[in-house]
Amino acid sequence: MLGRCVYLTGATASYFLLVLPLLESFATYAPHGEKLYVCDFGLSEPQKKFLEAKGQLLPRPASLGPGLHPYRYKASMSLFAGELDYDALVWIDSDCLVVGSLVQAVEAIMDAKADCGDFLSICQDLGGSIADMVRNLPLAPFEQLLEKAGISRDQPYLNCAVFILRSHATLKAWREQVITLEEHPLFEQNLLNVLAYGTLKAVDLLDREVWNVHDLDLDRLEVHRDQDGGDPIVRMGEKTVLVVHATSYNGRTVSFRPVRFPVGDGYVIEGLFRMVNNEPVRDLFFASLSWYLVKHKQELIDSGVVNKFTAA
Numbered sequence: 551m552l553g554r555c556v557y558l559t560g561a562t563a564s565y566f567l568l569v570l571p572l573l574e575s576f577a578t579y580a581p582h583g584e585k586l587y588v589c590d591f592g593l594s595e596p597q598k599k600f601l602e603a604k605g606q607l608l609p610r611p612a613s614l615g616p617g618l619h620p621y622r623y624k625a626s627m628s629l630f631a632g633e634l635d636y637d638a639l640v641w642i643d644s645d646c647l648v649v650g651s652l653v654q655a656v657e658a659i660m661d662a663k664a665d666c667g668d669f670l671s672i673c674q675d676l677g678g679s680i681a682d683m684v685r686n687l688p689l690a691p692f693e694q695l696l697e698k699a700g701i702s703r704d705q706p707y708l709n710c711a712v713f714i715l716r717s718h719a720t721l722k723a724w725r726e727q728v729i730t731l732e733e734h735p736l737f738e739q740n741l742l743n744v745l746a747y748g749t750l751k752a753v754d755l756l757d758r759e760v761w762n763v764h765d766l767d768l769d770r771l772e773v774h775r776d777q778d779g780g781d782p783i784v785r786m787g788e789k790t791v792l793v794v795h796a797t798s799y800n801g802r803t804v805s806f807r808p809v810r811f812p813v814g815d816g817y818v819i820e821g822l823f824r825m826v827n828n829e830p831v832r833d834l835f836f837a838s839l840s841w842y843l844v845k846h847k848q849e850l851i852d853s854g855v856v857n858k859f860t861a862a
């Protein structure tokens with residue numbers, strides 16, 4: 551593969567528990583020991599200590615103040631990755647689960663794009679076109695950006711939960727413009743849509759039913775278990791899924807709940823968790839979390855991330 555990819559996610563302190571199954575699932579399907587780095591969007595000191603010991607923490611850059619909206623941090627991902635050597639960044643939201651050979655699929659895209667220029671590979675949102683999104687949500691600042699850039703509202707609306715971006719210019723524009731952008735629903739994603747259609751020559755749509763299964767599509771997923779004990783296979787009809795994204799509009803297929811999860815030796819870990827209504831899929835998230843806690847129990851205890859159990 552020509553060009554090095556760096557894989558990133560990000561989390562606040564309340565999302566730390568949610569990122570653990572993603573870390574476990576990514577490692578399960580990473581053939582060469584690739585790392586998934588976690589950008590510090592507001593992690594606690596024990597959480598940062600734990601991830602730093604794992605070599606997976608990307609600290610908040612000094613140029614970004616504390617307490618910013620996570621969307622502003624996300625759009626500034628190139629600042630977090632500044633010390634790393636990369637040709638393209640691959641972003642995965644922390645409420646995702648890798649359920650297939652994601653790294654190999656990314657490498658295949660990079661190989662196919664080896665002789666091309668800058669590009670963005672990304673999925674269309676289940677919401678449809680840009681016109682559909684501005685019709686259904688209060689997105690006046692987004693509409694102003696579209697008007698100024700002369701972008702057609704007939705374009706597919708892009709969901710930036712999972713994407714591959716090879717364009718240092720686009721990354722720079724995203725981080726510089728997001729800082730002063732008025733907050734509104736999905737504002738960092740809206741800005742990426744504007745930059746993608748306004749400045750990039752190549753915007754390649756990935757298959758949402760493979761790369762970023764979210765919202766109502768979550769109910770259509772089937773989990774097939776290998777009788778020989780291999781990794782489960784997640785399918786959308788005849789398609790083999792790579793990434794499940796636990797998000798939905800108004801909680802219609804996913805709920806957001808605080809949970810307390812046993813770690814062992816009298817310790818528990820607490821935080822917010824995305825509960826997918828599709829029970830076999832929800833079980834995959836819990837299984838990945840359980841495996842991660844088993845494998846890293848002592849490091850979690852030593853870093854102070856987990857707490858001794860006390861009755862409510």
